[in-house]
Amino acid sequence: MAALTPGAPLTVGFDLDMTLLDTRPGIKATYDAIAAETGVWIDSALIVTRLGPPLEAELVNWFPEERVDEVADRYRELYVHIAVPACVPLPGAREAVAAVRGHGGRVVVVTGKHGPNARLHLDHVGIAVDALIGSVWAQQKGDALRGEGASVYVGDHLGDITGARAADALAVAVATGPYGVRALREAGADAVLPDLTAFPDWLAGHLASAPSPVG
Numbered sequence: 001m002a003a004l005t006p007g008a009p010l011t012v013g014f015d016l017d018m019t020l021l022d023t024r025p026g027i028k029a030t031y032d033a034i035a036a037e038t039g040v041w042i043d044s045a046l047i048v049t050r051l052g053p054p055l056e057a058e059l060v061n062w063f064p065e066e067r068v069d070e071v072a073d074r075y076r077e078l079y080v081h082i083a084v085p086a087c088v089p090l091p092g093a094r095e096a097v098a099a100v101r102g103h104g105g106r107v108v109v110v111t112g113k114h115g116p117n118a119r120l121h122l123d124h125v126g127i128a129v130d131a132l133i134g135s136v137w138a139q140q141k142g143d144a145l146r147g148e149g150a151s152v153y154v155g156d157h158l159g160d161i162t163g164a165r166a167a168d169a170l171a172v173a174v175a176t177g178p179y180g181v182r183a184l185r186e187a188g189a190d191a192v193l194p195d196l197t198a199f200p201d202w203l204a205g206h207l208a209s210a211p212s213p214v215g
């Protein structure tokens with residue numbers, strides 16, 4: 001388990017989809033628009049039960065590989081108008097971010113989503129962050145977290161636990177995405193919360209048990 005470095009500033013990373021934001025209705029509608037434009041049947045209801053991996057990793061289930069880049073570009077265009085306005089913060093998201101700041105910490109968002117669209121989401125809901133890194137997944141999230149000096153990463157997917165591990169950060173899992181509490185525990189998360197409403201208390205307890213987290 002990672003420990004906070006005495007004197008180092010607290011930096012907490014958050015995943016975006018199904019950790020900070022409920023993006024399911026907008027993502028489903030964007031896939032439905034892609035299906036209507038291309039004439040290709042896409043099970044958008046299934047897709048939104050397994051959000052986390054990059055867009056291209058989902059599109060290969062529905063399109064031949066040679067079309068994936070073109071469809072991904074179109075999806076990202078439509079996404080701005082369809083999915084961004086439809087997103088809402090998940091319960092406790094604003095308070096979780098505020099809790100980090102209340103302890104003098106930095107907030108970074110590390111997400112598999114296309115960075116510019118992730119930025120539009122955050123602007124839409126009015127959640128300010130200190131850094132945003134998009135288009136990273138699993139081990140790559142670890143590189144991003146390490147680069148930002150994050151000692152905690154909060155996410156809803158098993159890939160987020162992998163990312164935290166790769167950065168030697170604490171993996172805090174929230175059961176607001178595809179996985180329940182038991183599955184997240186079995187996957188080795190350091191802490192498992194039902195949702196972000198429990199995060200401020202968890203953070204306070206974590207910091208109380210760690211040496212001088214804020215320089």
Ligand SMILES: [Mg+2]
Pocket residue numbers: 015016017018019051052155156157177
């Ligand atoms: Mg997620």
